[in-house]
Amino acid sequence: MMQHAPLFIVLLPVSAALLCMFFSRLQKNLGSWLVIASIVAAFMSAVTVLQQVIADGGKPIHYWMGNWQPPIGIEFVIDPISGILAVLITFISLLGALYSLPFVKDEGWLHVGGYYTLYGLMTVGMCGMVITGDVFNLYVFLEVMSLSGYGLIALGGKKSMLAAFRYLLIGTIGASLYLLGVGYMYALTGTLNMADMAVRAAEFLNYPLFALAVACFVIGFGIKMALFPLHGWQPDAYNYAHPGSAAFIAGCMSKVPAYAMIRFLFYMFGVDTPVVRAALDVLGILGVAGILLGSVMALAQYDFRRMLAYSSVAQIGYIAIGLAMGNMYGFIGAVLHIINHAFMKSALFFVIGGIQYRFGEVNIYRLGGMNKKMAISSLTVTFAALSMIGIPPTGGFFSKWYLLLGAYTGAEYFYIGVLVVSSLLNAIYFFRILEQMFIQREASLTEVHPHKGKLGLPVAMALPIAVTGIGIVALGFYSVDIVTDIIKLGLPEVLLK
Amino acid sequence: MEVLNEFLKTKGIYSLVMILFFLGIYGMVLAKNYMKKLMAMNVMQVAVIYFYLCFAQKDGGMIPVLDGITNNPNAYINPLPHGLMLTAIVVSLGTTGVALALLMRIKEIYGSVEEVEVLRRASK
Numbered sequence: 001m002m003q004h005a006p007l008f009i010v011l012l013p014v015s016a017a018l019l020c021m022f023f024s025r026l027q028k029n030l031g032s033w034l035v036i037a038s039i040v041a042a043f044m045s046a047v048t049v050l051q052q053v054i055a056d057g058g059k060p061i062h063y064w065m066g067n068w069q070p071p072i073g074i075e076f077v078i079d080p081i082s083g084i085l086a087v088l089i090t091f092i093s094l095l096g097a098l099y100s101l102p103f104v105k106d107e108g109w110l111h112v113g114g115y116y117t118l119y120g121l122m123t124v125g126m127c128g129m130v131i132t133g134d135v136f137n138l139y140v141f142l143e144v145m146s147l148s149g150y151g152l153i154a155l156g157g158k159k160s161m162l163a164a165f166r167y168l169l170i171g172t173i174g175a176s177l178y179l180l181g182v183g184y185m186y187a188l189t190g191t192l193n194m195a196d197m198a199v200r201a202a203e204f205l206n207y208p209l210f211a212l213a214v215a216c217f218v219i220g221f222g223i224k225m226a227l228f229p230l231h232g233w234q235p236d237a238y239n240y241a242h243p244g245s246a247a248f249i250a251g252c253m254s255k256v257p258a259y260a261m262i263r264f265l266f267y268m269f270g271v272d273t274p275v276v277r278a279a280l281d282v283l284g285i286l287g288v289a290g291i292l293l294g295s296v297m298a299l300a301q302y303d304f305r306r307m308l309a310y311s312s313v314a315q316i317g318y319i320a321i322g323l324a325m326g327n328m329y330g331f332i333g334a335v336l337h338i339i340n341h342a343f344m345k346s347a348l349f350f351v352i353g354g355i356q357y358r359f360g361e362v363n364i365y366r367l368g369g370m371n372k373k374m375a376i377s378s379l380t381v382t383f384a385a386l387s388m389i390g391i392p393p394t395g396g397f398f399s400k401w402y403l404l405l406g407a408y409t410g411a412e413y414f415y416i417g418v419l420v421v422s423s424l425l426n427a428i429y430f431f432r433i434l435e436q437m438f439i440q441r442e443a444s445l446t447e448v449h450p451h452k453g454k455l456g457l458p459v460a461m462a463l464p465i466a467v468t469g470i471g472i473v474a475l476g477f478y479s480v481d482i483v484t485d486i487i488k489l490g491l492p493e494v495l496l497k
Numbered sequence: 498m499e500v501l502n503e504f505l506k507t508k509g510i511y512s513l514v515m516i517l518f519f520l521g522i523y524g525m526v527l528a529k530n531y532m533k534k535l536m537a538m539n540v541m542q543v544a545v546i547y548f549y550l551c552f553a554q555k556d557g558g559m560i561p562v563l564d565g566i567t568n569n570p571n572a573y574i575n576p577l578p579h580g581l582m583l584t585a586i587v588v589s590l591g592t593t594g595v596a597l598a599l600l601m602r603i604k605e606i607y608g609s610v611e612e613v614e615v616l617r618r619a620s621k
Contacts, residue, residue, distance in 0.1 A: 136584070147592065161603050162607075164599055165531065168596050169535075183552070186578070
């Protein structure tokens, strides 16, 4: 039973998601609880697997589908980093699934069942993408994630259709480019297994075709992770996504392709290859541009969700420059930032979803006096804002610290300047919100879903908000443990030299 | 002439496939109608499928069915890309289905699938 835990991470949610419609037909809420239960089980399997990996001193766990050995069979590989990302994804997914319950409460069975089906499938796609060890399997999971993502974005209301359709067009270009890159690599090496491909690609590392494949991967994943000039789909998509799922979409959907890119560039090809080095330089430039322009654009927004979307462009830039440094600290900073940012962004989207649920308001200049109406949410926003800016002891400080260390060891002082400037810009646009929430006089808001009581929101929504709020601080306190016990165990070999 | 022949023999089909791929992207960028954008997207996906099928091809190779007589793997064409592309075709079918469903809803909401018209009504 225990040795099948890696499989359960994807198998249970996919079964539950596919059965969800049927159970929803029988009883409206049965399907949603089935999906939530399966995500709990997936979370527990992910934790078990991660514990096992850590107990083994970071030795990756290989799971062979149907006991077909690689390179012929498809395998799941869980190393410390994909393990912690699987835990992260299932955890945020679990919180988001609970959080969505009040949003779909008044809808018919078709809406509830459809929503949770898509939600479950998106969890499956993301988990699969981080744990798979096969490049074509990764494409399939990428498409599972994207297709259910388009559906969830389209569920958000009238305007979301257009956002979802445009994301679909752009996202398909990304996926096709990835597939093309896989084709090149398959034609070169004759294998689809990641570990096998890494070995066999060694003799082709200076071929022009290899450079083309790397370019395809970088652009393909760049589109999916909303790297700066390819982020056009993202603000609309995050803005109009279904408010229940927006947190999960914004928190995890752009990080997973980032991790896939890390896998290709760091684990399979190695950063000491000239082509990959060049690709990382491009990533660095795009990351810097994304950080600056994303922060400036975020300043110009008055819609809370849109501001967060542009801030995501900037945060993806942090991850990109962390990778671009190509040394150990930069890498740790990038991975740590993936984890921290997933928490921060989910927390902020949970809060704005809650405000939207109760008051139907998303304009940041109409949030006055929110600290009295929704105390927990305001506290979470405070933690998340401090973490975004990078003030200790919140998690955001530590990922920025590692990025700074990386820039210092790599002698790339330009990145230090960019990080400082962008932190200041972050401070401007987040303190603007804190000022509105805590200092401005109370805005007159009409309650769409009136709620009395201390929490200010239904329990299913207040709980995820509180947990992510605590999580941000906890990630700060335990960041040393995360880095030394988990991330350092899974560092790619090239960085250890 | 020699050069041209050599080029057509080795790279000709791949060049055509790449032209098809970028024609698809070109169409997605420039078409003013969402339906045409969707069709251009399909062209792009088909180009990727062609690409896989092209490099699976082998001169004088036969269909990859083990008949018990020819046990030499070199006599067969590579079946794996074809298998992969079955999956990719299913994925592209799914994408097209989702896109068509979204287009129907867009048409319901905005009364048009012309980009200019939809954007004008969306900004109101």
